[in-house]
Amino acid sequence: MAIQWFPGHMHKARLEMQAALPKVDVLIEVLDARIPYSSENPMLEELRGTTPCLKVLAKSDLADETRTTEWVEFLNQLENVRARAVTTEDIPTIRRLKNTAARMVPHREGRTVTVMVAGIPNVGKSTLINVLAGRKIAKTGNTPAVTKQQQRVPIGDSVTLLDTPGVMWPNVENHNSGYRLAILGSIKETAMDYADIGFFAAKCMTQDFPERIKERYQINELPESELELIEAIGRKRGCLGKSNTVDLDRASRILVTELRSGGLGRLTLETPDSMKHEKTRTAIAVSYTHLTLPTTPYV
Ligand SMILES: Nc1nc2c(ncn2[C@@H]2O[C@H](COP(=O)(O)OP(=O)(O)O)[C@@H](O)[C@H]2O)c(=O)[nH]1
Numbered sequence: 282m283a284i285q286w287f288p289g290h291m292h293k294a295r296l297e298m299q300a301a302l303p304k305v306d307v308l309i310e311v312l313d314a315r316i317p318y319s320s321e322n323p324m325l326e327e328l329r330g331t332t333p334c335l336k337v338l339a340k341s342d343l344a345d346e347t348r349t350t351e352w353v354e355f356l357n358q359l360e361n362v363r364a365r366a367v368t369t370e371d372i373p374t375i376r377r378l379k380n381t382a383a384r385m386v387p388h389r390e391g392r393t394v395t396v397m398v399a400g401i402p403n404v405g406k407s408t409l410i411n412v413l414a415g416r417k418i419a420k421t422g423n424t425p426a427v428t429k430q431q432q433r434v435p436i437g438d439s440v441t442l443l444d445t446p447g448v449m450w451p452n453v454e455n456h457n458s459g460y461r462l463a464i465l466g467s468i469k470e471t472a473m474d475y476a477d478i479g480f481f482a483a484k485c486m487t488q489d490f491p492e493r494i495k496e497r498y499q500i501n502e503l504p505e506s507e508l509e510l511i512e513a514i515g516r517k518r519g520c521l522g523k524s525n526t527v528d529l530d531r532a533s534r535i536l537v538t539e540l541r542s543g544g545l546g547r548l549t550l551e552t553p554d555s556m557k558h559e560k561t562r563t564a565i566a567v568s569y570t571h572l573t574l575p576t577t578p579y580v
């Protein structure tokens with residue numbers, strides 16, 4: 282599923298990030314722990330240059346614990362990067378991010394360390410800022426970011442926080458990332474066709490968490506195809522239309538809604554390995570779309 286993110290918005294986000302970074306000692310990049318790959322902004326790595334980056338896997342209460350550990354270990358190995366998993370259910374762990382950030386810039390010992398929070402929409406940036414600051418300074422929820430002059434807010438332990446997060450665009454080149462962002466509700470409802478993302482959700486669940494699907498929808502044997510699985514879910518939940526055919530849109534909506542709200546348990550839709558495969562595939566696909574045809578025909 283292709284995500285629409287307008288070139289003008291991307292350009293503006295890039296310029297804002299470039300303007301803010303010289304003031305920043307440590308960048309806190311917020312990722313959704315359920316999709317650490319799809320919720321990253323590929324450009325951020327290039328923009329931040331040598332600025333140390335603390336990658337925060339937010340909403341880890343909704344993510345699969347084993348996979349979160351795997352992601353944290355993987356990200357911790359990257360150069361100039363530390364990774365931590367957090368959740369609003371554990372406030373002290375979020376507050377300790379200040380010390381983690383300060384330790385990443387030992388040359389600033391004894392001086393104030395400036396941190397900035399950045400990430401794509403909906404990952405939990407505002408929530409994190411408010412917990413770090415100990416009071417509400419950023420709007421949470423789905424309200425668009427209001428551009429204003431960034432204020433520096435001292436948050437204790439010699440750390441200062443820029444109060445406005447850097448809002449970046451999501452991974453627009455990998456279509457699978459678009460689907461995962463849609464399944465988890467990170468892209469606006471209006472841009473979605475439930476039947477479409479429902480099939481993708483059925484595929485992810487069958488591959489990675491088959492037992493959860495069986496248990497939730499009381500299905501003994503998982504069918505071969507996504508279509509059959511959606512039909513089976515629809516029949517279990519009474520989504521029948523004319524002449525007893527399953528209403529695929531309604532059945533898909535049930536699966537996606539229940540997955541998103543945690544009804545299918547804590548889950549993570551990506552692993553470091555699946556990311557490596559997809560990165561390679563996306564790079565190949567992108568290189569094909571960028572191929573330019575000769576302007577003069579071959580003779
Ligand atoms: N379950 C859960 N939800 C969270 C957590 N952190 C943030 N959220 C929710 O995720 C949504 C988006 O958060 P927000 O901070 O506004 O994201 P932003 O767009 O990146 O600033 C809100 O509904 C938050 O309540 C968390 O640790 N656990």
Ligand SMILES: [Mg+2]
Nearest residue numbers: 406407420421
């Ligand atoms: Mg926000």
